Amino acid sequence: MNLPLKRLTATLLPALLMANPALAGPETLPEEQRAFWERFQALCGQAFAGEISDVTHYYADGVEGREMRMQVMECEDDRIHAPFHIDDNHSRNWILTIVDGTIRLKHDHRYEDGTEEAISQYGGDAPTPGLPTRQIFPADEHTAEILPKRADNFWFFDFVDEDTLQYGVHWPKYGHSIRVEFDLSETIETPPRPWGYDDED
Template identity: 40%
Template sequence: MRTFLLPIALLILLPGCDRPTPSSAASSPTAASAKPADAFFAQLGALCGKAFAGRLVAFDERDRESFGGPSVMHVRTCSEQEIRIPFHVGDDRSRTWIVSRVDGGLRLKHDHRHRDGSEDDLTQYGGDSAAAGAGTAIRQSFPADAESKAMFLKGGLNASVDNVWSLEVEPGSRFAYELRRPDRHFRVEFDLSQPVEAPPPPWGYE
C-alpha cells in the first residue's frame, strides 16, 4: 500500500473514467421542475467537460501536506445515470468522485487508484442521499452506507462509520465537497466562474 494511504485513512474521503463525453443528457430535466436529487444531478451534468480550480476552506492541520497543494476537479464523463469527477491535488491523480442515480435519490462513491491504475485497498466507499432526506437542488448529503461501514471497521477505521459526505453546486459560483463526522470537518470549494484547463486523466483511465 502506498504512502498516500495514511491521509486516506485519516479522511476517508476523496478519494475511473472513459474518454470524456460532455453530454446534455445529464442536464435534463430542468432544475425548476425536477425533484431535488434530479435537479442537483442536472446542475452537475451542466458542468460536463469543464474543470475548475479549488481551495481548502475547512481542514485539520494534518491535511495541509496531502491536500494543501493546487487542486482541480474535472467533470469528465457524464451519462443519464452517472457522472464521474476526478479530483486532483498536485500530481496526485488517485481520486474520482462517482455520482449516480439510484432509486430514491443519488449515490456517491469514491474511486481510489494507485499510480499503476490498480485499485486501492480502500475504495468504492460512500452512501446514498436517500438516507439523509431529499436534500435540495443545491446540496445533497450521503451518509456512509452499510458496505462502507463494514469496510471501515475491517480496516480499523471505526470513527469513519459516522462519515457524511456532501456535495454542493451553486451554478456559476461554487462547487463544494465536504466530509463531516463528530471529530472531523473537511471541505474544499471550487470556483465555477472561472473554468481552467482540463487535467490529465485520473490514474487507471489513461
C-alpha cells in the same frame, strides 16, 4: 378513491425500480435531486480550480498548500465521473450514480498502474429529497466494513451560489472535517486522465 400523485409515486416507484433496474435515469429522482443532478451535469467536460475553505488539523497536513483541480469528465443519464486531482496525484475519482431512486456517491481510488486501492468505493446514498443545491451522502455498509471508525462519516456537494461548488467530508465521532471550494466562474486547462481511466468504460 384515487391516491394523490405524490403518494402514488412514493408507493409505486420503489417497486418499479426493483422490478426493472434499467429505470435509473433522472426521471426517477425527486424534484430536488433531479435539479441537483442537472446542475452537476451542466458542468460536464469542464475543469475547475479548488482551494481549501475549511479544514481541521487531522486533514490539514495532507491538503494545505496543494494544487486542487476537479474535472467533470464523463456524464451519462445515470452516471457522472468527476476526477479530483491533488498536485500530481491522479488517484481520486468521484462517481455519482442514480440508484434506487436516489443519488449514490462513491470514491473510486486507483494506484498509478490503474489497479484499485484496498480502500476504495466508500461513500453512500443521499437521503431523499435533499435540496436542489445540496446533497449529503452518509456512510453506507461497505464504508463501515472497510473503515469501521468512519461509520458515521458523511460527504456532501453544495452549490453555494452560481460560481461556487463545495465538496466536503465530516467525521462526527472525532470532529474532523474538510471542505474544498471550487470556482465555477472560470474553467482551467483539462487535467491529465485519472489513473486507471486511460479509456473510459
